[in-house]
Amino acid sequence: MISVSHLVKHYGSHVAVDDVSFRVEKGQIVGFLGPNGAGKSTTLRILSGFLGMTSGKVEICGHDIEEASLEARRSVGYMPEAVPLYPEMRVVEYLTFRAELKGVARAKRRAHVDDAMEKASVFDVANTLIGKLSKGYRQRVGLADALVANPPLLILDEPTAGLDPNQIRQVRELIAGLSGEHTVLLSTHILSEVEQSCDRVILIAKGKLLAEGKTADIRKMRRPTALDITVRGDGQAAARVLKAIQGVAKVKEATAKQEDSASFQVTWAKKLPDADIEQTIEAAVSALVAAGLGVREVRPVGSSLEDVFTELTRGPAPEEPS
Numbered sequence: 001m002i003s004v005s006h007l008v009k010h011y012g013s014h015v016a017v018d019d020v021s022f023r024v025e026k027g028q029i030v031g032f033l034g035p036n037g038a039g040k041s042t043t044l045r046i047l048s049g050f051l052g053m054t055s056g057k058v059e060i061c062g063h064d065i066e067e068a069s070l071e072a073r074r075s076v077g078y079m080p081e082a083v084p085l086y087p088e089m090r091v092v093e094y095l096t097f098r099a100e101l102k103g104v105a106r107a108k109r110r111a112h113v114d115d116a117m118e119k120a121s122v123f124d125v126a127n128t129l130i131g132k133l134s135k136g137y138r139q140r141v142g143l144a145d146a147l148v149a150n151p152p153l154l155i156l157d158e159p160t161a162g163l164d165p166n167q168i169r170q171v172r173e174l175i176a177g178l179s180g181e182h183t184v185l186l187s188t189h190i191l192s193e194v195e196q197s198c199d200r201v202i203l204i205a206k207g208k209l210l211a212e213g214k215t216a217d218i219r220k221m222r223r224p225t226a227l228d229i230t231v232r233g234d235g236q237a238a239a240r241v242l243k244a245i246q247g248v249a250k251v252k253e254a255t256a257k258q259e260d261s262a263s264f265q266v267t268w269a270k271k272l273p274d275a276d277i278e279q280t281i282e283a284a285v286s287a288l289v290a291a292g293l294g295v296r297e298v299r300p301v302g303s304s305l306e307d308v309f310t311e312l313t314r315g316p317a318p319e320e321p322s
């Protein structure tokens with residue numbers, strides 16, 4: 001569905017995309033994940049035919065983006081990060097106008113617009129002026145716009161950016177509903193977004209591809225490396241209890257102290273299997289409670305997106321001295 005080979009994009013002397021290659025197969029929902037400035041929007045704009053590349057080869061549904069640009073562009077519904085909408089138009093008018101621009105035959109336009117409004121859940125605001133819509137609805141109109149010519153491939157740039165948690169959930173559900181019929185490539189800088197919506201992930205940072213794989217495989221890279229624990233009661237007793245837990249390599253007490261509680265960072269051997277990490281956490285909490293200490297907070301550390309990126313750019317962690 002998408003084939004990207006050695007893609008490079010320079011903005012003047014700045015290299016925004018640096019020799020990136022990947023494939024997206026039919027029917028998949030793929031997350032294009034990376035921190036700000038990674039080159040996500042630049043890549044997606046090139047794939048959608050809105051921006052030229054410096055070098056490389058891109059095929060969309062078998063059409064070369066440079067040699068058969070019209071056919072390639074017709075295969076894609078693109079939703080940019082900032083959806084350009086006309087505030088003085090009603091939703092249905094806007095989508096009909098967009099369908100016309102995208103070459104949908106007059107006789108089919110009404111059906112296409114209805115179908116896009118149905119899929120993007122904007123039927124109830126069909127006759128509302130776009131300028132009066134909430135951000136969440138505007139985003140969904142942007143999605144309906146991407147869908148209106150019924151393209152096989154959807155490219156969505158940060159589709160949930162700026163939405164509240166409720167709206168994020170609704171947009172995620174809409175995207176999940178598109179799988180099967182459409183292939184979706186969406187960008188985000190939020191790991192949990194990808195975990196919830198995507199079958200596969202492409203990780204990118206500083207213009208370079210870091211990793212590509214099934215979401216479940218990327219998730220495994222998020223294993224916590226330590227545990228922050230706050231305990232009410234005797235801090236020294238708590239430290240003794242934690243040090244005695246099997247699997248724990250180090251217990252470090254936080255310097256900032258509260259009157260009636262103590263905080264610790266507990267680390268385990270880097271090579272400890274995932275299942276043993278879970279057991280260690282459970283054992284630590286049970287032992288503290290059994291010793292009459294109150295557990296106020298337990299927070300796994302080292303599971304943020306940044307940690308995954310650091311891990312990937314740095315390579316495997318050195319073995320713990322035994």
Ligand SMILES: Nc1ncnc2c1ncn2[C@@H]1O[C@H](COP(=O)(O)OP(=O)(O)OP(=O)(O)O)[C@@H](O)[C@H]1O
Nearest residue numbers: 011014016034035036037038039040041042043189
């Ligand atoms: N038109 C432009 N001219 C010059 N540099 C640009 C231009 N557009 C983007 N860049 C730079 O290229 C790099 C990649 O930008 P891009 O917008 O593709 O990243 P991104 O991963 O989408 O980030 P964000 O999540 O912040 O949108 C950044 O360093 C950015 O500053």
